[in-house]
Amino acid sequence: MAEAEDLKSSQYGFESRLPYQPSVSLVAPLSPCENTRLTGRISVTMSSNDPAATSADPTVGSLHLTDSRTGRQFELPISEDSVPAIGLRDIRVHEEDFGMLSYDPALLNTAVCHSSITFIDGEKGILDYRGYSIEELSSNSNFAEVCFLLLNGELPTASELDLFRAEIHAALDMPESMVKLHAALDKDLHPMSMLESALAALGGDFPESDEVLDAEVRHQQIIRLLALTPVVAALGFRHRQGLAPVAPDPNLSYAGNLLHMLLGDPDKPADVHPAVERAMDALLVLHADHEQNCSANAVRAVASSRVNPYSAVAAGASALHGPLHGGANQAVLEMLDTIDSVDDVPAFLESCKTGERRLMGFGHRVYKNYDPRAKVIGQLAGDVFDVIGENPKLEIARALEKAAMADEYFSSRKLFPNVDFYSGLIYSALGFPPRMFTVFFAIGRMVGWVAHWNEMMSDPNTRIVRPRQLYTGPKRRPFVAIGDR
Numbered sequence: 001m002a003e004a005e006d007l008k009s010s011q012y013g014f015e016s017r018l019p020y021q022p023s024v025s026l027v028a029p030l031s032p033c034e035n036t037r038l039t040g041r042i043s044v045t046m047s048s049n050d051p052a053a054t055s056a057d058p059t060v061g062s063l064h065l066t067d068s069r070t071g072r073q074f075e076l077p078i079s080e081d082s083v084p085a086i087g088l089r090d091i092r093v094h095e096e097d098f099g100m101l102s103y104d105p106a107l108l109n110t111a112v113c114h115s116s117i118t119f120i121d122g123e124k125g126i127l128d129y130r131g132y133s134i135e136e137l138s139s140n141s142n143f144a145e146v147c148f149l150l151l152n153g154e155l156p157t158a159s160e161l162d163l164f165r166a167e168i169h170a171a172l173d174m175p176e177s178m179v180k181l182h183a184a185l186d187k188d189l190h191p192m193s194m195l196e197s198a199l200a201a202l203g204g205d206f207p208e209s210d211e212v213l214d215a216e217v218r219h220q221q222i223i224r225l226l227a228l229t230p231v232v233a234a235l236g237f238r239h240r241q242g243l244a245p246v247a248p249d250p251n252l253s254y255a256g257n258l259l260h261m262l263l264g265d266p267d268k269p270a271d272v273h274p275a276v277e278r279a280m281d282a283l284l285v286l287h288a289d290h291e292q293n294c295s296a297n298a299v300r301a302v303a304s305s306r307v308n309p310y311s312a313v314a315a316g317a318s319a320l321h322g323p324l325h326g327g328a329n330q331a332v333l334e335m336l337d338t339i340d341s342v343d344d345v346p347a348f349l350e351s352c353k354t355g356e357r358r359l360m361g362f363g364h365r366v367y368k369n370y371d372p373r374a375k376v377i378g379q380l381a382g383d384v385f386d387v388i389g390e391n392p393k394l395e396i397a398r399a400l401e402k403a404a405m406a407d408e409y410f411s412s413r414k415l416f417p418n419v420d421f422y423s424g425l426i427y428s429a430l431g432f433p434p435r436m437f438t439v440f441f442a443i444g445r446m447v448g449w450v451a452h453w454n455e456m457m458s459d460p461n462t463r464i465v466r467p468r469q470l471y472t473g474p475k476r477r478p479f480v481a482i483g484d485r
């Protein structure tokens with residue numbers, strides 16, 4: 001068995017920066033390969049005399065692999081319950097082969113980084129930011145505190161929070177370029193498309209943001225993005241209605257200022273009920289981060305090229321826009337609009353079961369018992385509806401949920417209401433059109449995107465994201481002139 005020292009001389013050139021050895025070790029000596037097939041089986045065993053089998057730390061040990069094509073055996077180091085995928089590269093039939101890849105088209109079972117920001121246990125329905133439960137944070141904290149927590153790892157003291165808020169307030173001035181950009185945008189453009197364009201364009205206002213390896217420069221951009229995302233989102237919202245922008249009010253809370261810029265008048269503050277402001281704040285908290293979701297992964301992939309963070313979060317917003325991700329909140333309301341009454345619910349569910357459509361706001365890649373955000377939002381919805389009256393679609397939503405939860409199709413696939421099922425009903429009751437809902441998701445999620453960006457830019461293991469493929473096209477062939485085709 002090769003010793004750990006041998007593994008350090010990896011041919012991949014980044015061994016010293018990886019937390020564990022990147023290569024497999026060859027357990028059995030190589031014999032001349034007779035089997036040239038590329039398909040076969042890798043059998044995995046944990047030998048009984050492996051010290052890891054009795055190790056005090058069950059997340060550390062080694063994995064023994066046997067390649068049925070060659071009979072060769074390999075050993076992969078286990079660390080943190082994972083094995084290094086690059087280690088598979090040493091498994092090959094012929095010396096000149098490229099080596100084995102892992103095939104994981106939707107990154108179902110691939111850890112792409114170390115992160116200390118957010119923890120999810122999908123089976124137990126746990127979501128924690130830096131160790132604090134989402135339930136506690138949404139009821140006892142507020143969005144500004146949660147932003148500080150996600151970015152810095154600890155809840156702020158009173159003076160730290162004052163300073164953080166002052167930094168955000170100082171960055172609230174909207175660049176003139178944003179007004180010009182929106183003036184040029186069609187009023188009917190989807191507000192998420194407006195936001196995506198605006199976020200990317202903001203990079204042009206802050207060219208120093210190209211210095212992505214400078215921690216102080218990163219901090220400035222993070223503050224700017226937290227300050228300006230609601231300002232720009234409100235500008236887009238009002239532009240669509242032909243209304244003049246409302247200047248931010250630094251004396252208001254983050255959520256209060258957002259509602260003020262959306263619903264106020266240039267010369268009169270918005271009259272927002274405290275329960276509504278509180279609900280909006282809690283919704284921002286609930287959406288603030290969700291570890292390696294589709295949009296965070298888009299931010300990471302784009303930022304890995306060392307582009308400025310405005311382009312990276314524009315990519316995140318674009319990923320969020322899709323109906324399987326953040327766009328689901330809009331899709332839920334549009335879905336509810338197609339169901340006229342509770343009597344139509346069974347037929348609608350049948351169409352979801354036959355694959356004609358998806359039950360939007362249901363299901364999750366990670367949560368397999370319940371989405372803890374959905375539970376909190378269900379309670380929030382009650383608080384808001386007590387103040388402003390029930391959303392007429394609520395009855396249909398509840399009937400859909402009840403029928404789906406009692407249906408074998410949904411229970412056997414572990415499909416439950418997710419964060420987007422009831423959030424849209426709250427936004428809708430506040431008078432916002434469905435096309436705005438994902439914008440609210442993006443405003444909350446911005447802090448998660450920039451927290452991940454900051455974490456990855458200071459992680460020595462970060463390299464440009466560049467996956468592999470399993471090529472299925474033709475082998476190289478001679479070019480055929482157009483007249484001969």
Ligand code: CMC
Pocket residue numbers: 290293323324325326328352353357358359360361362363364365366413415418419420
């Ligand atoms: N309605 C009907 N069937 C569903 C649904 C649904 N909403 N979600 C999953 N399924 C079925 C799917 O057809 C498949 O069935 P089968 O095994 O017979 O082929 C099975 O459940 C597994 O589905 P999947 O597509 O392999 O699951 P996934 O992990 O790839 O997708 C999801 C997760 C969230 C994209 C999916 O559940 C979905 O499309 N839900 C509706 C859209 C939605 O609400 N998205 C918001 C997610 S929460 C916000 C966020 O964090 O992004």
